[in-house]
Amino acid sequence: MTQDTPLPGRADIRRSTNQAPPLVGHNAVTGDAALSDAVLRHADGSVLEGLAALGAEAGSAEVREHGVLANTHTPVLRPYDRWGNRVDEVDFHPSWHHLMTRATAHGLGAAAWAAEAVGQPHAHVRRAAGFIAWFGPEPGHACPTTMTYAAVPALRADPALAERFEPGLTSTTYDFGLRAPGTKAGLLAGMGMTEKQGGSDVRTNLTRAVPSGDDGTYTLHGHKWFTSAPMNDLFLVLAQAPGGLTCFVLPRVLEDGTRNALDVVRLKDKLGNRSNASSELEMDGTLAHRLGEEGRGVRTIIEMVAATRLDCVLGSTATMRRAVAEASWHVAHRDAFGGTLADKPLMQNVIADLAIETEAATALGMRLAAAVDGRDDAHEAALRRIALPLAKFWVCKRTPTVVAEAMECLGGNGYVEESGLPLLFRESPLNSIWEGSGNVNALDVLRALSREPGVLDAWITEVGLASGGDHRLDRAVQETLALLGRLMGEPDQMERQARRLASRMALVLQGALLVRFAPPEVADLFCGSRLSPGHDGVFGCLESGDPAAVVKRTTPQA
Template sequence: MKNPQTQHDRYFAHTHVVENQPPELENINLFEQDTALKEAVKREGAGWAAKEISQFGQAVGQASYIELGFQANENKPVLHTHDRFGHRVDHVKFHPAYHQLMRTSIENGLHSSPWTDPKAGAHVARSAKCYLQTQVESAHGCPITMTFASIPSLRRQPNLDKIWTPLITARKYDETNRPFSQKEGVTIGMAMTEKQGGSDVRANSTKAYPVGQPGGGELYELVGHKYFVSAPMCDAFLVLAQAPSGLSCFLVPRWNADGSKNPLQVLRLKDKMGNVANASSETELRGALGWMVGEEGQGVRTIIEMVSLTRFDCMMGSSSGQRLAVAHATHHCHYRSAFGAKLDQQPLMQNVLADLALEQEGSLAFTMRMARALDNQHDESEQLLMRLGTAVGKYWICKRTPNHAYEAMECIGGSGVMENSIFPRMFRESPINAIWEGSGNVQCLDVLRVMYKTPAAIDAFFNEVDKAKGENSMLDQYVRSLKQAFTDLNNIEYRARNIVDRLALAFQSALLVQSGNHAVSDLFCASRLSDNGGHNIGSMPASGDCASIIERARPNLTV
């Protein structure tokens, strides 16, 4: 006679229990779980903000908040060019989750805090918050970054600065599609890219005609086509266009102050592989009105500070993506067993996990050091360091992130490519920062341009690296060789990537050596400085303490 219980199980398909799977990585304090970030905040001068950052980390680490990132990406923005009565409105509608993410960023000052409360460590504190928020959802960071970065350019035009800066820096998020004059807070985008030029903005063909008197702060009429305008629901855009005296910068609102629709018309939204929660568009200016910012013919000089700050945020965003990858990979491998042992206790996986953690530590150290340079722009050497370091860091960190994301996915295995996990979105986002705001070649050419035009920036860079002199013999030798490379300018443009690779590795190594954690810095130098740049993840020498590096990087759910 059959066992009744067995028969019951058979018919109801009780085939297995779920085991050997990690718990969800949620309901944690993203700041308190990140040892390297806590150390960097203190080291780079924002220790005073640790409590505030911790409170923010607690809020954004909750399951309900993390879910907003999934919702915003599962529900893409939709363009409505006209309302139901036929009026032109150019309205991009977003899922409520996107608006909540934007609201959180703005209410916590991620778009403005260093401008409204400028003090030592202000940029470091703001960068730390952005770093945490980006781990939840990175696409909405695009309008946050552009809004933040617009202030230095607008300060070049006092009459516009007086009207717009209070609205830009206000901690009020207003997603409504109406004139800026009816709002308490606004967001700012930028429109530079055209089909025929791309990064070569001097090839722009958009024209600007003075309505009355020409010059800074005056009104112009713009006619042309912009091929890539991100965040088209921003309230105004910094636009480059050809004025009678050359390429100039303009502030162009979506709606005119009198309530009429400015003919800045969205043609279509881009169908992007990543960054999908944020809308990007093709836009035509059909006589759109805008005020000139700065001097006529000096558009690049006017907007370059905005570009520099957006490039810095690309560094921050990619560093954040690396942290997201490391957190999930180390978390998974701590709970997952295979072949009789936990994954993070197996030597080859330790090599991979520790390598991923080291990459992220170097990226974070570089980013936060640049944040401190932003906090000290009254210091000429810090200005020079920022000028060169942003180009080097944007190139290196952003370019390293796609392969870093892939290697972390491989640690997870097949589950890592399932759309209900974070990894597919993380992987699709990973190349974005490397390509936007000036791709790899553009950054390398910018480094060469700094070398030729501002050689003191090279001195400032190596002065920073030399602060670690005598602490690591391998680094000392590497730096000597690198300095020698600068004496040979033969085919330097052809060799530019190699030069910038080595600058990045020397800088990261020096910062990690100075940070005092020898387990991290010794293995970083040993694994990265043995040749002229880079290596395959998981091919580190056996000399390091991988277990301690992994433990340092792994989130702890019990805390």
């Protein structure tokens, strides 16, 4: 600019140029190459076609706006009504109810179990793909949706309770409000395991369960430290019965329409997940139904924990994919330093690196969902047992770094709330903490390896299907098995090195899936960076391959 350059006029000052348009109007399923490929890999074209409407809605401006509003106007606890009666209700913004209505209608709650029961194939793969696409814009309402999905396999420990509650849980109707479960068109479930003195160590739970009859009913007396969605219709909780730690089904409202004796002490003030209400609950004479045998509470509820851990992986994948979609969309529409950002070699390197991370997470999450569909097969069951804690440990732990790097791609625009990235960043650590922290899942890997020999065979078989596809992967498999063998010979080091082992096993499994199924340019970049010596751990340090092709693959399409 010289002195002769005319000053910008008022109209020019008020008009914005060189700003990326909002990421709306795309299809979050069919416009996502990696997700679409994963659906076709584990299901078929009819499943992908059936997800198109969900994908279009997930990518709409309407859903994006509802997500903003649900997090701006957060839940409010109303312990008493205007006349002083204790009601313990939580009020939500209408946008929360809109999102919950649509998520439930799309079958993202427990509908997959009903579909499976009538012989519909690939029910859990379909749900997993929909989950990844739908919960990217607003992750908070995934929590009650997940808990509802996860409650069904645990409830099946008692056929009578399953018959009573499963039809409502598998419904595709969202029916909000505290009423008798038998009168509602759809039910939602929650879970209360942890207490303030123990956290993940549920053996220290102090809540007592007192038998109240011969029909399997008890009264509960105690406190729960984290119980999400207190407006849900029923909760699976752990309490100390005379025979030891036991699982119970706690209805929010009894069948005669009276409210159970359940006090919502307060809502948690959390870093993220703000649209969702997480609460502390107190119980004193609260009616509950025993689920499973006394003293076998953890074993009974473990299927619920496994299902929620799967959704932690899928939810983290959704958050990563949304963040990287925002970043790739921005750089494709933003000019800087004489050209489009997406054409700059270093920016291509960064976006491509983020893209292969998210594609690896997508491949692993969808493979786990396929293992749920095929869980009656011995290999699928054993693979699910070992790969679930591996994925929960690794994918969830990678998410904050991915979101932070994606935010940086937008510069200052990414740091403001309107971009949506701050919401994703606040949410990003959640799944690494929820349902067992990194240490808990790394130790669960050791537990599975030591107590269930078939799980190692399943891992070896699965990664072995990619044998010969990439020399770096082959070397990494051998190095990981050597690490495991050395640690097994040094029991005092096993627990100390649990994170290292879990990281390597997860990376190798991701690499094997990409070598088998992903485009060559994706698998090459992943193996060259994640499975080769000297990787810096900093995004944007890819040394070879075809980053431009990967950037094109990850940029959202209509």
